Amino acid sequence: MNKVTFNTDLCKGCGLCVEACPKKIITLAADVLNKKGYHPACITDAEKCIACAMCATMCPDVVITVEKNV
Amino acid sequence: MVVFKKPQSLSPVPTHYCPGCTHGIVHRLVAEAIDALGIEGQTIGVAPVGCSVFAYNYFECDMIQAAHGRAPAVATGVKRTNPDKIVFTYQGDGDLAAIGTAETVHATTRGENITIIFINNAIYGMTGGQMAPTTLPGQVTTTSPYGRNPMIQGNPIRVCEMLSTLDGLAFAQRVAVDTPAHVNQAKKAIQKAFQNQIDKKGLSIVEVLSTCPTNWGMSPTEALKWLRENMMPYYPLGVYKDIDAKEENK
Ligand SMILES: Cc1ncc(C[n+]2csc(CCOP(=O)(O)OP(=O)(O)O)c2C)c(N)n1
Ligand code: SF4
Ligand code: SF4
Ligand code: SF4
Numbered sequence: 001m002n003k004v005t006f007n008t009d010l011c012k013g014c015g016l017c018v019e020a021c022p023k024k025i026i027t028l029a030a031d032v033l034n035k036k037g038y039h040p041a042c043i044t045d046a047e048k049c050i051a052c053a054m055c056a057t058m059c060p061d062v063v064i065t066v067e068k069n070v
Numbered sequence: 071m072v073v074f075k076k077p078q079s080l081s082p083v084p085t086h087y088c089p090g091c092t093h094g095i096v097h098r099l100v101a102e103a104i105d106a107l108g109i110e111g112q113t114i115g116v117a118p119v120g121c122s123v124f125a126y127n128y129f130e131c132d133m134i135q136a137a138h139g140r141a142p143a144v145a146t147g148v149k150r151t152n153p154d155k156i157v158f159t160y161q162g163d164g165d166l167a168a169i170g171t172a173e174t175v176h177a178t179t180r181g182e183n184i185t186i187i188f189i190n191n192a193i194y195g196m197t198g199g200q201m202a203p204t205t206l207p208g209q210v211t212t213t214s215p216y217g218r219n220p221m222i223q224g225n226p227i228r229v230c231e232m233l234s235t236l237d238g239l240a241f242a243q244r245v246a247v248d249t250p251a252h253v254n255q256a257k258k259a260i261q262k263a264f265q266n267q268i269d270k271k272g273l274s275i276v277e278v279l280s281t282c283p284t285n286w287g288m289s290p291t292e293a294l295k296w297l298r299e300n301m302m303p304y305y306p307l308g309v310y311k312d313i314d315a316k317e318e319n320k
Contacts, residue, residue, distance in 0.1 A: 009084075012088075012089035012090070013089060014089040014283075015090070015290060015291055016090055016290055051073055053073050057074070057250040057253050057254065058250060059094075059095075060087065060090060060092060060094025060095045062098055065075045065076070066072070066073045066074040067073065068071050068072075070071045
């Protein structure tokens with residue numbers, strides 16, 4: 001399976017990855033606060049990820065690593 | 071297989087930038103270019119005054135911080151005394167196109183063999199949202215509270231168009247970072263601007279249409295939309311000068 005990993009402590013909850021994801025499988029975790037006090041981004045349905053890295057391309061804080069299953 | 075990870079030339083530290091500020095994206099693109107060209111050990115960056123004043127904390131290469139607007143002059147000195155190094159400046163629009171206009175224009179016309187990364191976010195970010203030379207007609211800032219009126223505050227400066235009239239310029243491209251496709255285009259432009267310096271072609275500048283969600287008073291996603299709808303028509307994307315292309319046409 002493709003894998004998207006978030007370095008959650010660095011996330012500022014800006015939502016640019018949420019908007020960029022063509023599969024609409026990223027959300028800001030409403031019930032979680034990270035160290036910085038932001039609602040961090042997370043994946044809702046990892047199975048649907050196509051490893052396009054559009055989320056990571058738009059992330060200003062280099063929170064996201066994308067791995068493709070080959 | 072890893073398809074996306076942090077570039078090596080970018081320091082593994084949190085940045086001080088506001089949430090969704092596109093300075094972070096452009097920092098990453100610069101680091102990706104340094105990685106791709108394998109020049110981390112030879113590169114010297116010059117940070118400006120502005121929100122990116124701390125850029126020296128975020129790159130793994132050597133960095134200097136210049137007085138406000140003086141980055142191209144500092145870069146000139148560094149490059150002339152260390153011609154084997156790759157020297158870049160990273161500057162906002164207040165830094166490059168207001169207080170540093172003279173340094174920008176003259177470094178360009180002298181054809182200094184340096185690379186300039188220019189962040190056009192149409193405002194002074196660091197100092198709290200004052201009007202910049204690049205602020206759009208009608209745009210509200212703390213020093214144009216009724217919207218910039220060209221009859222009173224003058225017209226904005228289109229930096230790529232202005233510099234492209236100067237003979238010393240090798241390459242000028244305006245890009246944006248509002249969508250993944252545009253970010254990838256910006257990445258290519260930045261890499262070319264560094265490659266040109268390796269090839270000793272003269273001064274290369276990449277102007278990046280960027281956002282300042284905090285001082286624009288918008289969410290980060292609204293700011294990207296505002297950039298697209300308001301900045302892009304006034305500041306068209308494209309290559310304004312490329313001496314390679316000229317050679318091909320001969
Ligand atoms: C000599 C001098 N004049 C004025 C200032 C105040 N000042 C600090 S940053 C800045 C403008 C920053 O705007 P910009 O270059 O657009 O960068 P941004 O913060 O938007 O990234 C100004 C006027 C200063 N630090 N030094
Ligand atoms: S890699 Fe593509 S599909 Fe997967 S989460 Fe990121 S944007 Fe969505
Ligand atoms: S783009 Fe980056 S910083 Fe912004 S919410 Fe997504 S992971 Fe967090
Ligand atoms: S004030 Fe504007 S330019 Fe400065 S870090 Fe915040 S969003 Fe970015």
